[in-house]
Amino acid sequence: MRNHVHRRALTLAAQAPGTRRPSTAALLATRATCGESAAVVGEIEQLGHDGWLGQQLDPAGIDDSALELKLAAYPWLGMKLHPLMTSGQDVLDLGEQFKGLRLLRAVESKRQLLERLLLFWEDHFNVSIGRVHRFVDDATVWRPFAMGRFGDLLRAVSTSTSMVTYLGNQMNHVGAVNENLAREILELHTLGVTGPYTEDDVREFTRVLTGWNYVQNGNSPAFGDPVFRPSLHDWTPKTVLGFQFDGTGGEQELLTILDHLANHPSTIRFVVGKLARFFLGPHPPAQVTARAEAAWAASGGEMRVVLQALLSRSSFEQVLHRGATRFRRPFEWLSWTLRATGQPVPAPHDALDLLRSVGQAPFEWGPPNGFPDDRDSWNGLVASRWAVAASFARPNGAPWGHSAPDLLTLLQGRPRAQWVASLSELSGGGHVSASDRLHLYRYVTSLPATMDDRDALGEILELFLSCPSAQTH
């Protein structure tokens, strides 16, 4: 498969060395995936912008068996807590592997839009892993609802053992409250900090959340499952966000509030705004976000419909018109690096080391707001990418091991003067600027002819991955 990609890329490179007119297809390839590559650009060209998008919006219809086969080597993925804890495995180590496997899924899944959307939800509903629950809940909470109704995802996350324990709701009891989860559901997950709620709403909502807990008996097969404990719930009247509860509703109180929040205009505006910046870059066109908000309201929060509105060809034409780039976050830069160069994803622990080196290890952001998504948060940390690019380009026995020989085989038959154009095409074209390509070209052609091709490839691959325009997309 990889060779096919490379052959195709080199053909493209020969046809149009280093140049490519930006198109909505090229922009879709970089914004709706975990990193553009010649292969995905080819897919989009073949199916058309909206055709490819339609396919990606139905992830179940995409054959992802190659990745699934690899993931089958980690049978604990998707296991429930009780069998996991009694299996004798080192669950803390499994948590580390789970983080590293995030890179494998991002790089190799054919369901690229789903994986990118999950990167969004992983931040929007951030739970950092110091505990086991997050990776246990991944298969039953985050993944199944990601492209469905927002209300279903919100309900699943809010009552999940991961979120309940992350934000301390297992300690939120009648007469002994803890407002952590209530505040963050309102501020971070739904209405947004400028939304229509007060400190009183936070306190009343906290009482609604009393009793939402998890099965703490380690001997029970249901260990770790979410549970509503009536004895810990506050059964007195409450007034929250305009709802008057007489106090007899029990678990229904939370479900009523979450349903209300899931399609509240403030929630729609807040979440669509974040989605638009994540997929389209800073300052998304107002017409596009308005269309996505309307799609949310009309569909009751179906993410497929919302994404269709955000990512359609007509939306991308407006985004393209603005010409603004988005700064790749470190994870995105690394997954692009692997996808663009066709290199294999390192084994989980090595992948995690690499992710930590570039500064964005998944599930390791401590506070509940998730990794930031603005340019200024990240563009002052490029030096760590330069260091990773240097070692990635010259593996010298590093654990992520080498496959630059593949690249070498492909490039060696070509004059060095064409290497930059070839690398550019391999990586989906377009996003490394003409100016950067010129300087890279000058550098690689100025290397002494006596320098070994392997060393020369290390030089140019490092600089290609480090150049300023490769940090954006």
Place this chain on the structure above:
Amino acid sequence: MKQHGSLPRVPALTRRDALRAGVLGGAVALASGARAFARPRGSARDTLVLVFLRGGADGLSVVVPYQDAHYHALRPNLGIGAADVTDLDGYFGLCRTASAMRPLYDAGRLAFVQAVGSLNPSRSHFEAMRRIEQAAVFGGSLEDGWMARHLNLTSPASSAATARGVAIDTTLPDAMKGSPTTMAVQALHQLRLGGPAATVPGRSDVLRTMLAQTPPPDGPRGETSLRFLEALDGVDFVGRPVPPGVTYPSGKFGSALFEAATLIQADVGVEAIEVDYGGWDHHGFSGPLDGNLGGKVRTLSEGLAALMADLGAAADRTTVLVMSEFGRRVDENGSSGFDHGRGGLAMVLGGAHVRGGQIFGSWPGLAPHQLDDDALAVTTDLRHVIGEILERRMGTADLGAVLPGYSPNYLGIVS
């Protein structure tokens, strides 16, 4: 009075410096080696070390109103009593978890500010942090942070400066956003170009050329990173010896402080260093004495004590400001923790210029009618502390633009 001034100062010299200076060993010979980037003397500017306790630190478990009956009534289980403090002024006591800082306080090099915070009442972590870091108390967002504005409006303290603001952090904090001279790095010892040494100059050149042609903010900030990385060539962020008796706490925070001290001693023109210390959101199982919170306070105070001792004479041109986005509620919650509050604790440390050994601020009291919605009220605007340090120690050129809408009313914490 400044006992620590007599500690031997070990300059941040590495083997490479030693070779450059033509000496091969011996502390005395090393100490006479010259730094390549010595800052011109006579500069009145300090390096500011900003320690942000993210999550909302409970100041009442550090500088404890242990003689207050309301305090103990609101914290029947988590209140800290006379047995666990050393008295400060008959009303407040320093919690034993912070005992490593006590000598600094007694020596007048550590000042506390109680009931301090943003005038904006938000109890959201992220809103409160943003408002403090942008110094946008009310109204909408500003595009940049107060530290970035200060650096943009004030000429560099050193002509050799590359990065003027450095965050040892996972991302660039809001306070430093908006200036081309700020950058962030997870750990300073990671800052170097890899690959073969022989081609480093060539690769640096092409990177520099590409960055110079890249529009702001990415281009200038990338150039800053590259120049900073080059300026640090030869600075030893791993094996630098520390004075006898100095031990930084293990873990990220201790390492970051060690690197901050190394950076200050390397004298490469950095004017502000931000060190993040997260994880202060103690809603549950807080353990103010021997639990999670107590452990964090211990790490904080041991870290600060190590930093000041390590800095030696350089402490006289260093000001350390420790702050958090808000304090926590006075009453304990049902989970042996504290929910989000208002007034918090700030600390200022440094050399002779700090008027330490005092608790600044106006104490609002803890009686029910004195609380702000169950929390310690904010009686001191955090900008009084920031503004005073900027004006008296950082040579800020346009305070009105750095802290828009602020009228100075300093407490006299630094000279």
